[in-house]
Amino acid sequence: MKCGIVVFPGSNCDHDCYHILKHILNQETHWLWHKEEANLESFDLVVLPGGFSYGDYLRPGAIASFSPIMNSVITFAKAGGKVLGICNGFQVLLESELLPGTLIQNQSRKFICKNVTVRIENPDTPFTQNCGENRILEIPVAHHQGSYYIDPFSLNQLEENGQILFRYCDTKGKVSAESNPNGSVGSVAGVTNEQKNVMGMMPHPERCADPQLTGIDGQIIFQSLISNS
Amino acid sequence: MDKPKKNRPGPEITPEIVREHGLTVEEFRRILDLIGRTPNMTELGIFSVMWSEHCSYKSSRPYLRKLPVESPRVLQGPGENAGVIDIGDGLAVAFKIESHNHPSFIEPHQGAATGVGGIMRDVFTMGARPIALMNSLRFGELEEPRTRFLLNGVVDGISSYGNCTGVPTVGGEIYFDACYNGNNLVNAFCLGLVKSDRIFLAGAGGVGNQILYVGSKTGRDGIHGASLLASSVFDENTEDKRPTVQVGDPFTEKLLIEACLELFECDWVVGVQDMGAAGLTSSSFEMAHRAETGVFMDLSKVPLREEGMIPYEILLSESQERMLFVIKPGHEKEALVILDKWGLDAAIIGEVVEEPNDRIQFLGQEVVNLPIIPVVDGALDLKRPTKRPEYLDEVVHISLTEFPDFSRGDAALKKLLACPNIASKEWVYEQYDHMVRLNTLVLPGSDAAVLRIKDTDKAIAISVDCNSRYCYLDPYEGAAIAVAEACRNVVCSGAEPIGLTNCLNFGNPEKPEIMWQFQQAVEGMGDACRFFDIPVVSGNVSLYNETKGEAIYPTPTVAVVGLIEDQTKVMTQGFKKSGDQIALIGFTMEELGGTEYLKTMFDRSAGKPPVLDRKHEKQVQDFCRELIQRGLISSAHDCSEGGLAVAVAESCFSPGCQTLGATLTLESTLRNDTLLFGETQSRFVISFPEERINEIEDLAMAFPVDFSLIGKVGGSHFTIMVNGKEIVKQEIDVLKQIWKTSLGNYAGQTT
Helix, strand or coil: CEEEEEECCCECCHHHHHHHHHHHCCCEEEEEECCCCCCCCCCCEEEECCECHHHHCCCCCCCHHHCHHHHHHHHHHHCCCEEEEECHHHHHHHHCCCCCCEEECCCCCCCEEEEEEEEECCCCCCCCCCCCCCCEEEEEEEECCCEEECCHHHHHHHHHCCCEEEEEECCCCCCCCCCCCCCCHHHEEEEECCCCCEEEECCCHHHHCCCCCCCCCCHHHHHHHHHHC | CCCCCCCCCCCCCCHHHHHHCCCCHHHHHHHHHHHCCCCCHHHHHHHHHHCCHHHHCCCCHHHHCCCCCCCCCEEECECECCEEEEEECCEEEEEEEEECHHHHHHCHHHHHHHHHHHHHHHHHCCCCEEEEEEEEEEECCCCCHHHHHHHHHHHHHHHHHHHHHCCCEEEEEEEECHHHCCCCEEEEEEEEEEECCCCCCCCCCCCCCEEEEEECCECCCCCCHHHHHCCCCECCCHHHHHHHCCCCCHHHHHHHHHHHHHHCCCCCEEEEEECCCCHHHHHHHHHHHHHCCEEEEEHHHCCECCCCCCHHHHHHCCCCCEEEEEECCCCHHHHHHHHHHCCCCEEEEEEEECCCEEEEEECCEEEEEEEHHHHHHCCCCCCCCCCCCCHHHHHCCCCHHHCCCCCCCHHHHHHHHHCCCCCCCHHHHCCCCCCCCCCEEECECECCEEEECCCCCCEEEEEEECCHHHHHHCHHHHHHHHHHHHHHHHHHCCCEEEEEEEEEECCCCCCHHHHHHHHHHHHHHHHHHHHHCCCEEEEEEECCCEECCEECCCEEEEEEEEEECCHHHCCCCCCCCCCCEEEEECCCCCCCCCCHHHHHHHCCCCCCCCCCCHHHHHHHHHHHHHHHHCCCCCEEEECCCCHHHHHHHHHHCCCCCCCCCEEEEECCCCCHHHHHHCCCCCCEEEEECHHHHHHHHHHHHHCCCCEEEEEEECCCEEEEEECCEEEEEEEHHHHHHHHHHHHHHHHHCCC
16 A cells, blocks of 8 residues: 655654554555645555644644645545545544534543544445444544534434444443543544545544554554555 | 944943842942953843853852762763763663743743743754653642642643644653742653764854754743743732743744754754753853854844844843754755745854854944853852751651541541542643654553653653652752652663753742752752762752742752663553552551651641661662563552552552552551551552462562562452451542542632
């Protein structure tokens, strides 16, 4: 799988995504610099990593969505290329209107960094195909504005289309207000577009994919993409 | 007299102006003697900041010289931006801890944020990539109305700054005590990784080399932060000092890290220094001083944030996220290309000259011409008088008979677990990104933070520590205990301590009693470091932590860095398995002085702090590390605040481990309170599978160390039996809930 990792000024999970894809999963991995448009045709996956692109000034992801590389990413996505946005990358995808909805401040109004559990809602996408039904992943979150919001009608549509990939849940898979770390509507932790080739998620799969660290549940998302490529 | 021709028409230098600059009459006379003329306003401003306590260490320097600074691993000791220690494999770690106390009290969010920014710059100026942040925070008592505001503001500031830069905040410590009501402490620590042959120093060497300004534009913020804010006590007018607090921009810091690390790859970079306290003034003077050169600068070339700034302001501004590079001529364009790539302001503002003066021009006119050495080194070392404080006679003598012993310890245990000095700090560290960069092997909440060093087998363990109540009761012993305990904490993770950095927070040094505390603490720290063979490679002194005559407890915080050769053998404090044996390394004495128990249950900060037997301490540490290296044990936890009962309870519900119950079966002639909650030093609580008992006992005998089996892991309760009688029995989930939620409940309350 040929992967590209976009580096915005202020990206800070770029090295982590690179480490997992290149050194742990042995995939061909390249950097993509925000200032330059690029021909992405030969890529199998583009990752928008977490961090604070452009300092999160204005709104998280807002300025990044206007950077030259995003023109290329949008073209790539529209042509069916797979794009994974993690945390700040998810925010960039929303600002670029590649995904529906928005992310607002956590209900606690604090940054939250901890392990949470998410339930796979649709195992039938390139991002989740190795997961199986009702699989629960333990995976860290680290964000200040990760509360997903979309109007009830659109949320319903997302559900019907199978666009909701992950929901926050407890360790047994139960979805409730207690297991929702940030107040996301419907406990949504990750969504795709209708075509299922663009996915954004708040949890960080790259933080639980190196066997030397605790937990490797995040690998399954990258492995799904590898299987699919 | 060589009077600058036409510096902006400044006021004449009157005694009032000298005083407003925090300089004494003697100091002003000394300036006249050293430069042979009256300084102009700008020059006076330069002396004011450079001779401030904060920059010159004039009260503390004579004592600091006595700290041990050498070991075969030390690549850079004190005197540079950060200390550097060799960890083998061609790698080294650069680290330092620094205070940002005064600004954080006035403006907690920005004060704490810029503290984090400053310490990170100190580390990456050495050529190191910052890989870990930690902090030591002190706040007033919970009942003090401002405490909650300060706690929230400081944590938020650290969180917003550290998280944005992509450097994980992996641990720290927080204490609350009334002595910090008027002066909270924010000590920020940073550690970076550097190739041992690519360490950069802050020298402006090589005549003709160019001086390159990099980073944020210079504004009017933070002027006189070092002199008027950090080097004086607080009073009714403290709020008026808010303009001396800087404002941080973590986004620029992140870009600065990446750009600087890219610049360090180039062999034409000669030296670099962060513009921290006293801004462009101290960075230019100190770089020239280290290289025994001079500098010429043209302030008209400095990127400015606002119009109309005068040389005085440009030189004294403490605007954040700025660096000064010295590069070889002919490479200016290459440098600017790299900096432009990262979107940073940069300009060549001067060059290195032979004559050892700092000559500064503005709009074609010379505004400063001062010799380097008198400015940097001219502040007289002050031999401030010392006197043993009288309060000690009152507080250290206690008799245990004053405090009735208990027959059931349940209530005290619950109260201690809820006490914010002991309760879980989860509410705090969940606000810090502690995982980014994928090196954090031990998440916050254990004795030490542990980070792996990628591409090697190694890991680094870090602990920050200081029990200031002990230091109040006996600054010498208290400081020695801080060293011992920080070492013990890194040993619990399997590491060997290899270096230390300190942040010495004290009251007003002009008071002999405070200077006595300082002298005692530095001696205690030095003696302990010599005994444990740990070099002090960097540090910082923060004096004048005093409000309306009330000084903080002496707080000589230390951060100890330890090395783990085999990262697969990292140990954590949580019990792992039901049925495992629990044992105590070391022994418990009948002492309660300075304990959290006395404070929490009787509101007393009194008695003699625990006795530290250094030889014994060394033995138990070596033994514990040996057990970990041999892979014999499943958990190791330092027994400290709250004593044995709290240590075992914490091992029952440590973050990252499942919650397990425990039963302790103790035989003892001690009072119950000292047995359960006494804070005797040099003790570890460990657990291991039953079949290893003989092997471990044999090893303990051979070492020799005191070692006793004290109980078993398992069940849904925490039970303590003493001499066959139950004195504590509580559901472990109940205790956990108290411990876990106490601090968050307090912090989240709205007043």
